[in-house]
Amino acid sequence: MQEHKTIYFKEYTPSPYTIETCSLEFIIEESSTRVENIMEIKRCDPHAKELRLDGEMLDLELLWVDDILYSEDMYTKEEGAIRIPLDSDTARIRIINRIYPDENTALEGLYRSGGIWCTQNEPEGFRRITYFIDRPDVMTRFTTKIIASKERCPVLLSNGNLRGTATLENGKHMTLWEDPIPKPCYLFALVAGDLGSITDTFTTMSGKQVDLAIYCDRGNENKCHHAMRSLKKSMEWDEYTYGREYDLEVYNIVAVDSFNMGAMENKGLNIFNSHYVLADEETATDSDFLGIESVIAHEYFHNWTGNRITCRNWFELTLKEGLTVFRDQCFSADMNSPLTQRLDDVRSLRERQYVEDAGPTAHPIKPDHYMEINNFYTATVYEKGAEVIRMMHTVLGTERFRRAMDLYFDTFDGDAVGTEDFLWAMQSESPVDLTPFKRWYSQERTPTLRISSEYSSDSAELVLRIVQSIPRNTKNQEQLPYALPFNIALLSENGEAFDLITSDIILLNTKTLWITEEVTEVKFSAISSVPKLSLNRHFSAPVIIECDEIDYPFLMAHDRDGFVRFEAANRFAIETLEAMMEGSEVNERYIESYGALLRDSTMDPMFKSQVLELPSITTMMQRQETIDVSAIVKAQERLKQVLAKCYYDELQESICALYAPSNTDIDGLSIGKRALKNRLLGILVSLGNESISHLAQAHYHEALSMSERLAALDLLENYAPELAVSALNDFYIRYSDQTLVMNKYFSVLASSRRGGTLERVISLQEDPAYDVKVPNLVRSLIGSFARNPVAFYNESGDGFRFVADQVILIDALNPQIASGLAGAFKNYGRLSTFQKAQMGGELERIKNHPNLSNNVYEIVSKILEAH
Ligand code: PHE
Ligand code: ZN
Secondary structure, eight states: OOOOOOEEGGGOOOOSEEEEEEEEEEEEOSSOEEEEEEEEEEESSTTOOEEEEEOSSOEEEEEEETTEEOOGGGSEEETTEEEEEOOSSEEEEEEEEEEOGGGOOSOOEEEEETTEEEEEOTTTTGGGTSOBOOSTTOOBEEEEEEEEETTTOSEEEESSEEEEEEEOSTTEEEEEEEOOSOBOGGGOOEEEEOOEEEEEEEEOTTSOEEEEEEEESTTOGGGOHHHHHHHHHHHHHHHHHHOOOOOSSEEEEEEESOOSSSEEOOTTEEEEEGGGTOOOTTTOOHHHHHHHHHHHHHHHHTTTBTTTBEESSGGGHHHHHHHHHHHHHHHHHHHSOHHHHHHHHHHHIIIIIHHHHHSTTOOOSSOSEESOGGGGOSHIIIIIHHHHHHHHHHHHOHHHHHHHHHHHHHHHTTOEEOHHHHHHHHHTTOSSOOTGGGHHHHOOSOOEEEEEEEEETTTTEEEEEEEEEOOOOTTOOOOOOOOEEEEEEEEOTTSOBOOOOOSSSOBSSSSEEEEOSSEEEEEEOOOOSOOEEEESGGGOSSOEEEOTTOOHHHHHHHOSSHHHHHHHHHHHHHHHHHHHHTTOOOOHHHHHHHHHHHHOTTSOHHHHHHHTOOOOHHHHHHTOSSOOHHHHHHHHHHHHHHHHHHTHHHHHHHHHHHOOTTOOOOSHHHHHHHHHHHHHHHHHGGGOOHHHHHHHHHHHHHOOSHHHHHHHHHHHHHHOHHHHHHHHHHHHHHHTTOHHHHHHHHHHHHTOOSTTHHHHHHHHTTSTTOOTTOHHHHIIIIIHHHTOHHHHTOTTSHHHHHHHHHHHHHHTTOHHHHHHHHGGGTTGGGSOHHHHHHHHHHHHHHHTSTTOOHHHHHHHHHHHHTO
16 A cells, blocks of 8 residues: 655744745657756755755756765655755755656646747646655746757747747757746746747836737637736736836746646746637637636736735645636626626536535544645635635725725735734734634635524514534534624615614724624614515625525515625525425416516526526535436426426527627627527427427527537437437537647537437547646546436446546546546535445545555545545
């Protein structure tokens, strides 16, 4: 058995040595790359006697300490590191080592994507490039010389500013880059290859000109313009909103096809999954465009929140990620519709993070231990982390929050810090004591607020009772109540809000209660009639609300808070479906309220498409004690059919009115109309009737935008199998040479609820467009299958077996992607006895597989241990 070691936050100690400067020289050759690394070391702990440098998969050739060549007996080589005796306050270490980018399928360190050499070093990839103190609290000034064939690699990039170029003999050339700003090695980057590019410039608020460039495979240049516009908007927004400007002469972005994550904020040289750069109207959906805008912004914003102020250790990951997600969400809200953005963010939080937080892999946004840090780039650290920042923003208000951020930037610029430093800055401007609030950083699980009220017409008073309950954590321990800002309104019959007057509780402003206790009772006076409760407006806190007193139809029609309107429709739908699953008939009042929304011509189309969305299978599954996917699907389909029959004419008319196949504009209104049209078509098509199927087919063929074409394809696949065949063929022929579009093709097929999906997924692995070494393709074929509840939870158990096989297969190539896939098993504890036995067998099989990575081992053992 291998050893799987756990790392604890409480064991953190500062590094005994630091690296002041590092000058690197890369000689890139076809079969390997030679790295020369010269480091100026400084001792920080006067008692330190031995320097430990991390290094993995490196061929060490030569090592000098202060110009003395060391033979192998003068230092110790061990698994993952070398140790060099060093008893002086400064030293100069020179290392020559060799690495093999072509054999690197894990995509950490230096690897090849297509023909392009590129790097990925966060969190611990740099140790696969050369020996180094690979931890984020060691900040170093880097210079990088890159030498490669001029023909193979006309483009040679690294961090910072370009300081020189030269043509060398044998067809080689060289570039020299210097990054003036100290940084941890996880932000180091290098790119070499034959790339196309587009360029632009940006003038910062202090008048400095920055050269911007986006690099991609030749031929894709015209798909980079949306990304470039997004970059410039981000730069402007961070100046306007936070007063932060860019600090180097160049900002480069490179798009590569093989990338484990979305993108990476390397200083001055972001490397992106091409999915988050390349787009045009024909090949990208509207949500792809929005995704690009937000990820470009996210990586840009990291320059201040992550790069200039970085994390002291990886337990502090949410310091940069939660904060930067919060910043990119605010940016997208400002660029588009704040309400639409909020609803999308809340949906994603509840579908991914709430599920994680309720299951066996739950962890606090600041974890206190890990086996494999790569497993902690999670919805919890990122998205719940962003909600925690947002709550502080709500508590402080915009102006005080900005002042606290200024203090944070001014105090810690250039440092590696922790979340307590951020909280210190927030506390300095906070109107309330944030001590109880800090529990959001150390506790797991989503709290439920049970809410009830009592109204007295005699005294015109309303007593609101709020009881918090938090499930036990993964260690089965009790947890303490959270502190949170809770936005509410008490509405009169015409939807007007009563003033909130009370002396029982802190009101942060006219609508926000500051809740800190397990039980809160608050009496509001001067409430002249029985009010309607409007709770957690704009989703002010990431909690679950239970309240029997909500008047769904009223809120759906009258609430001025868009989130509460949406939530009322959503909860009403959930409860309607649940009643149907218990055998009830469809709730007439729900059908009526749905119709009222449908007919409301004053609503923004995008918002309308959001409120008319029916709850997903994942949402319904979360509420089941024992998972029963087919019961959910049955109720869902029945509900759609009832709605389709009841509003048949209206739906058709609306679809017709919204249909503009030649409009490919990506302004909010055009996007909204397409979304609404697709939503309504999705209801109608559930009838399985021929004329509607043909309508979907027409939409497939006539559409010029990918959003419409893809939505129609998906509907045909699920509801009109005979028509789907030719549409799928057509789609394949049109786009088989475009890997980003093939991702969509694979995911439509792997997400299909029709029988035979597993067989199709198995045979698609042989498709020439599929490649198990490209993470995007794995995610779209295998990942979509694992997220397809109908196919994955199929009672044969074949879905479980197939995904387990894939986890094992992929783990040998790319452990990060494999452990992501292993997350599919996290509902293990909530299966029927029969299915649990099936899945348990597969989990054991994975766990016992020889040479399993830490990544997969950690996930699988947590799932098994929880039950
Ligand atoms: N730091 C990156 C981001 O949030 C994510 C990332 C993590 C990318 C690890 C690659 C590897 O933008
Ligand atoms: Zn990030």
